[in-house]
Amino acid sequence: xxSDPAARIDVSKPHPARRYDYWLGGKDNFPADRESADMxxxxxxxxxxxxxxxxxxxxxxxxxxxxxxxRQFLDIGAxxxxxxxxxxxxxxxxxxxxxxxxxxxxxxLAHARxxxxxxxxxxTAYLDADIRDPDRxxxxxxxxxxxxxxxxxALMLVAIMHFIVDDDGPYELVRKLxxxxxxxxxxxxxxxxSDHLSPDxxxxxxxxxxxxxxxxxxxxxxxxxxxxxxxxxxxxxIGSVTAWRPEEYRPHPRAEAVSMLxxxxxxx
Numbered sequence: 314x315x316s317d318p319a320a321r322i323d324v325s326k327p328h329p330a331r332r333y334d335y336w337l338g339g340k341d342n343f344p345a346d347r348e349s350a351d352m353x354x355x356x357x358x359x360x361x362x363x364x365x366x367x368x369x370x371x372x373x374x375x376x377x378x379x380x381x382x383x384r385q386f387l388d389i390g391a392x393x394x395x396x397x398x399x400x401x402x403x404x405x406x407x408x409x410x411x412x413x414x415x416x417x418x419x420x421x422l423a424h425a426r427x428x429x430x431x432x433x434x435x436x437t438a439y440l441d442a443d444i445r446d447p448d449r450x451x452x453x454x455x456x457x458x459x460x461x462x463x464x465x466x467a468l469m470l471v472a473i474m475h476f477i478v479d480d481d482g483p484y485e486l487v488r489k490l491x492x493x494x495x496x497x498x499x500x501x502x503x504x505x506x507s508d509h510l511s512p513d514x515x516x517x518x519x520x521x522x523x524x525x526x527x528x529x530x531x532x533x534x535x536x537x538x539x540x541x542x543x544x545x546x547x548x549x550x551i552g553s554v555t556a557w558r559p560e561e562y563r564p565h566p567r568a569e570a571v572s573m574l575x576x577x578x579x580x581x
Contacts, residue, residue: 318398322419327526329476330392330418336364341393341420343529349525356521359570364472366525366571367503370554371471374396376575377547377558378407378467385466388457389415389490390473392394393424399469400430400437408434413456417443444473445481447489465497472573474540475505478530478556487540491580498580499547503554509569525528537574544578551576 324468327349331380342350354360376385384407388399391414403410414437416422418514427438438455450456460466468490478485491500507515515531522529549557553568554575 321579322423326527326534328397328418328420329527330421332527333364334393336361336563337368339393340534345526347530352521357432357572358516359566359572362566363505363571363573364553367472367568367573367575368502368574370557371399371469371501371577372402372505373558373560373573375399375402375467375469376406377577378499378501379403381411381484383465383467384410386410386412386469387415387450387460387466387490388412389408389428389468390448390470390476391416391439393421395546399512400432400435404432408432408464410438411459413440413444413459414562415444415450417441431492444470444477444486444490447486447493451490451493462493463495465499466494467499467501468494470500470502472503472505474502475530475532476528483530484539491544494580498514500541500544500578501576502537502578503573503575504537504540505531506537506572506574507527507534508534508574509572532574534574537576541576541578544580547577547579 324343325345327346329345331342332350335347386399386403400410400412403412422441429437429439431472432436436459438448438459440453440455442449461489468489477486508576510518534551551573551574554573555566555571557575
């Protein structure tokens with residue numbers, strides 16, 4: 314494998330991290346990413362709103378966990394640096410917080426320095442790895458250097474599991490990651506849902522996702538709930554990301570406009 318991340322960037326194929334960057338108004342994306350993103354937007358016009366609300370959920374969840382005493386975070390599918398990264402949020406509350414980021418896009422690795430500006434009291438690391446290879450993540454020396462796996466860890470799977478199709482064994486992947494964490498850890502997850510789509514709309518959305526060149530699997534609330542079996546859900550439980558512990562009343566989009574489920578659960 315070429316050690317230069319820039320040399321491994323394939324701009325001819327869309328990548329979820331760069332597509333998400335485009336929806337959030339970033340500049341680290343390429344024509345293939347924008348074309349793929351626009352294909353999805355044709356079937357789901359409020360996708361940019363969904364991306365923003367998903368980011369807002371991440372911020373609230375990290376604040377909740379930091380206030381609850383969590384000092385370690387494992388963020389898989391971290392994506393490109395943008396305002397309000399996990400370490401910025403957590404360390405603003407507890408400077409000693411330690412964060413490990415994981416992503417599989419070389420352009421994210423090329424920008425990793427922007428992620429690794431930890432507070433002096435804490436620490437951050439970035440792993441070039443794929444969630445489909447949990448053993449590489451869990452045994453990586455940079456992870457074991459930064460995180461104490463005998464102490465609680467918040468596993469952040471924010472807007473990543475809908476890229477894991479059924480053949481990849483999504484439930485088994487999540488369970489293996491969670492089983493490696495001690496009791497008192499947390500699972501934080503958001504996931505695009507098909508709950509609000511008619512059969513015709515679902516077919517159109519699935520076709521658009523297939524055309525976009527990025528594997529994608531919408532899941533129902535029932536399917537999403539399976540990820541949390543035997544874990545203790547933090548109130549209000551499973552629902553739209555817009556409804557998870559809103560900080561104050563504000564006009565917010567309807568659940569169907571965002572179509573993103575979110576939840577936080579404590580691992581026993």
